[in-house]
Amino acid sequence: MRPVLAALLLCAMSAPALAQTPPATIGQQYVPAPWWMRDPVIASIGHVRVELQANRAGFNATFQSVDRSVAEASRKAADQVRALSQTLGAYGVETVRVETSLTTQPLYDQYRDENGVLRDNTRADRIQRYQAQATVTLNIRDVRQLERIYATVVASQPNSISQVYFSLEPDNVAKSNLAREAVRDAANRARSAVEAAGGTLGAVRVIDPTGRACQTDVLAGWPSYGSGAGQATTVSEEVVVTGSRMMRAEMAPPPPPSAPAGQAPSEDQIEAARLALQPPLQVLTDTACVVYGLN
Known part of the structure; x- marks a missing residue:
């Protein structure tokens, strides 16, 4: 019984580690696709630009x-x-x-050294004035x-x-308007592209305000893991x-x-x-x- 209990305990301790194992290894040619890519999809990036005083x-x-x-x-x-x-x-x-x-600073008495360079006589008893x-x-x-x-x-x-x-x-209203217009532009681009290809646009699978889901490494499967293949990049959308x-x-x-x-x-x-x-x-x-x- 002891070997069996030890094996069960080992499995229980290793379960969290196994659950966090990435679905791909570095250098693997094919990796599992995200759930929203199991069927044909179109990924569209919306862009918006505005000038404000x-x-x-x-x-x-x-x-x-x-x-x-x-x-x-x-x-x-x-x-x-x-x-x-x-x-x-x-x-x-x-x-x-x-x-x-x-702020205040002392102004010292000045003298010329042997090379004729004007220097401050930085001694406490040689302060002439304060600025x-x-x-x-x-x-x-x-x-x-x-x-x-x-x-x-x-x-x-x-x-x-x-x-x-x-x-x-920008205030919160301006930021919200930018985000809404960016999503609207993405929808217009997707609809125009599908109609030009003779298809029909289906339901929304993902809405990502950061634009990260449309990056190449995500569409290819999963981001690379480990320092040898590069790290995921966090995109900040607030522009100052x-x-x-x-x-x-x-x-x-x-x-x-x-x-x-x-x-x-x-x-x-x-x-x-x-x-x-x-x-x-x-x-x-x-x-x-x-x-x-x-x-």
Whole structure:
């Protein structure tokens, strides 16, 4: 009885491993077909492409201040952005999100070495001044307010301002519409192909929004197993695209009168700094695989 019980126990322990054994081995010429290919089928890939206006924008501006005291330099830099931050905050977080950071660095006494190269005397007792830099980073979520927000920052006379970048964040409705249109396009392609061949389209066997089921290795049977024959690829359907727009220096308007330090720019200064900033069109694509039976 003991040998019989040992054999039964061995079979029970090995059953999960046997159940996970792939239906094909590397190098095997013929492999079992998926269940939905036991009868004649047609696999159709639908493609959809749409252009949508970018709905996000962003840029950053920096304000610098130099003083012999690190505390005073930081205070002056903070004063430059305090009123601006309050003005931008009045738009609300659904329109623009503002992040402000403050950094300081020492400015050392300089000297020339034996080769005439100008170097910093990086010793604690050789610090001449401190430079504080306040950076305002803006993420505009309502691009209809972009021109006014950008003009407000420009009128505040920052030491530097970055280029404006644009991006598209599609909502769930747009994604659902893309997926539906991709499946519809796959159905139209399959119907047109079958009718051209003189056949009749049957029932739907598989609907795969990722398009994976229509790949060659699946239609041939099963994906290869093991590292020697390549790994299956995960396909991501969400497309995020970005763009940017730069203003040429020779086309830049003359700077508006600067606002006093610590004060928000006036309406006249904002209007004088307004520029045309039209969000560009961005491309979204999607695919879907639909497998039909043939009558």
